[in-house]
Amino acid sequence: LGSPTATAKLKCMPPGPTHIPVISNILLLRRSFSELEPLLRRLHAKYGPVITLRIGSRPSIFIADRSMAHRALIHNGTLFADRPKGFLVVNTNILNISSSSYGPNWRTLRRNLASEMLHHSRVMSFSRTRNWVLQTLLTRLKSDSLSNPSVRVIDHFRYSMFCLLVFMCFGERLDDAKIRDIERVQRQMLLEANRFNILGFWPSITRVLLRQRWQELLALRKDKADVLLPLITARSQKQTRLKDDVVPYVDTLLDLQLPDEKRKLSDEEIVMLCSEFLDGGTDMSSTALQWIMANLVKYPHVQDRLVEEIRQVVGHREVEEVKEEDLHKLSYLKAVVFEGLRRHPPGHFVVPHAVSEDVVLDDYLVPKSGTVNFMVAEMGLDPNVWEDPLAFKPERFLNEEGFDITGTKEIKMMPFGVGRRICPGYNLALLHLQYFVANLVWNFEWKVPEGGDVDLSEKQEFTVVMKNPLHVHISPRSKKSTA
Numbered sequence: 128l129g130s131p132t133a134t135a136k137l138k139c140m141p142p143g144p145t146h147i148p149v150i151s152n153i154l155l156l157r158r159s160f161s162e163l164e165p166l167l168r169r170l171h172a173k174y175g176p177v178i179t180l181r182i183g184s185r186p187s188i189f190i191a192d193r194s195m196a197h198r199a200l201i202h203n204g205t206l207f208a209d210r211p212k213g214f215l216v217v218n219t220n221i222l223n224i225s226s227s228s229y230g231p232n233w234r235t236l237r238r239n240l241a242s243e244m245l246h247h248s249r250v251m252s253f254s255r256t257r258n259w260v261l262q263t264l265l266t267r268l269k270s271d272s273l274s275n276p277s278v279r280v281i282d283h284f285r286y287s288m289f290c291l292l293v294f295m296c297f298g299e300r301l302d303d304a305k306i307r308d309i310e311r312v313q314r315q316m317l318l319e320a321n322r323f324n325i326l327g328f329w330p331s332i333t334r335v336l337l338r339q340r341w342q343e344l345l346a347l348r349k350d351k352a353d354v355l356l357p358l359i360t361a362r363s364q365k366q367t368r369l370k371d372d373v374v375p376y377v378d379t380l381l382d383l384q385l386p387d388e389k390r391k392l393s394d395e396e397i398v399m400l401c402s403e404f405l406d407g408g409t410d411m412s413s414t415a416l417q418w419i420m421a422n423l424v425k426y427p428h429v430q431d432r433l434v435e436e437i438r439q440v441v442g443h444r445e446v447e448e449v450k451e452e453d454l455h456k457l458s459y460l461k462a463v464v465f466e467g468l469r470r471h472p473p474g475h476f477v478v479p480h481a482v483s484e485d486v487v488l489d490d491y492l493v494p495k496s497g498t499v500n501f502m503v504a505e506m507g508l509d510p511n512v513w514e515d516p517l518a519f520k521p522e523r524f525l526n527e528e529g530f531d532i533t534g535t536k537e538i539k540m541m542p543f544g545v546g547r548r549i550c551p552g553y554n555l556a557l558l559h560l561q562y563f564v565a566n567l568v569w570n571f572e573w574k575v576p577e578g579g580d581v582d583l584s585e586k587q588e589f590t591v592v593m594k595n596p597l598h599v600h601i602s603p604r605s606k607k608s609t610a
């Protein structure tokens with residue numbers, strides 16, 4: 128990476144299709160961002176590991192090369208840590224972490240989340256909640272399996288993740304109807320997020336061409352506020368909130384001061400931040416959980432090896448639950464989770480980045496006016512790093528002594544992003560995935576239903592989900608060793 132601004136003036140942007148007529152530009156705009164993936168793959172094959180595509184009024188740079196990503200996000204982390212202005216229109220003018228510019232407000236909000244919610248001791252304080260959610264999940268799966276030889280599991284996974292994150296957010300065990308209501312408002316916005324984010328690429332044009340879409344966005348925002356705001360208000364009026372044994376996210380937000388602006392957060396901002404917390408913790412995690420379980424069903428030898436490992440660690444106690452404190456002894460379990468995230472990262476891109484000034488990266492200009500993104504899924508399938516990359520082989524992580532998912536030394540895959548904007552929830556997400564996967568296989572045998580199949584085809588929603596959701600035959604697992 129050369130010195131930024133001085134040399135930047137003399138450089139060209141990365142290659143790409145030189146002339147996209149206005150009409151195809153508008154067609155690109157109408158597509159959701161990730162629907163562009165096949166086109167991007169073709170362009171990478173033609174132009175190399177970094178390309179420029181003009182979408183709307185801005186140049187969008189896409190990097191598929193992991194060493195280049197490392198040079199950008201780690202070596203020059205602060206330069207590449209910004210977000211494009213107005214890109215995430217779902218949140219326009221309202222503060223949240225993922226869409227904030229790299230600056231004091233972002234730092235305050237991110238530090239609050241990291242230290243007040245995601246710090247190890249805070250995560251541990253929600254141990255009982257995780258156990259309660261696990262029991263709920265097991266009960267639901269069991270009762271569904273009694274009447275169904277083929278259980279569709281994603282709805283159970285998603286509902287459980289919502290119960291967990293809603294409790295961490297609002298400190299309350301809400302009834303079924305309320306959880307469903309929150310799930311509804313969160314998901315309807317998420318499922319449309321790609322369509323809405325496109326609005327920000329070229330606002331002056333989209334306000335005319337996509338007027339109805341703008342109106343839909345405002346209506347969904349109102350719907351979300353109507354559901355979340357009463358929970359926030361109830362919490363702010365609770366006299367004894369500091370005496371509770373767990374501190375929910377909303378309490379930390381109600382107490383927070385933005386240092387530069389010397390003010391507290393508005394209700395609207397707290398709604399957005401709670402909503403971001405719920406989205407981050409539920410959608411990505413339940414998507415990842417479904418992919419991992421699908422592979423355990425498709426490849427029974429991986430499931431058997433995992434169960435055997437658990438049996439070695441906890442089996443002699445004939446216990447029903449794999450406890451959190453046992454997870455660190457289960458290296459194959461961790462390898463299964465990593466392999467799931469490599470082979471099926473829930474996000475095939477990160478949230479778009481921007482540079483804080485014109486920068487030269489590997490002799491190319493990266494302009495401040497553009498956006499930069501990274502092809503996460505492509506990196507996890509790079510045959511130079513991963514032998515037989517399409518195969519699901521958790522063993523490959525067993526040789527990697529303490530695999531570094533943060534990519535600080537070297538990027539081999541980046542399902543959580545890397546650098547300043549790395550997902551702050553990655554440790555919590557790994558804990559949730561390990562805890563649920565271990566307990567799901569420890570309590571049940573997971574099999575392909577009679578005449579069924581596990582189809583690993585993908586479909587783009589907010590995350591990349593299974594096109595044909597996983598259906599399984601579930602039966603109670605005998606805890607006795609087969610050895």
Ligand code: HEM
Pocket residue numbers: 224225226237403404407408409411412415473474476477478479542543544545547548549550551552553555556
């Ligand atoms: C399997 C689960 C998860 C995956 C795969 C995942 C992945 C990601 C990715 C790829 C990014 C964008 C990084 C970038 O822009 O470079 C991100 C950002 C973020 N994630 Fe996650 N995430 C997960 C779980 C969570 C959880 C559990 C939380 C919190 C409860 C969370 C909160 C956030 C937030 C707040 C950001 C924005 C960070 C910033 O802009 O500074 N995520 N995540």
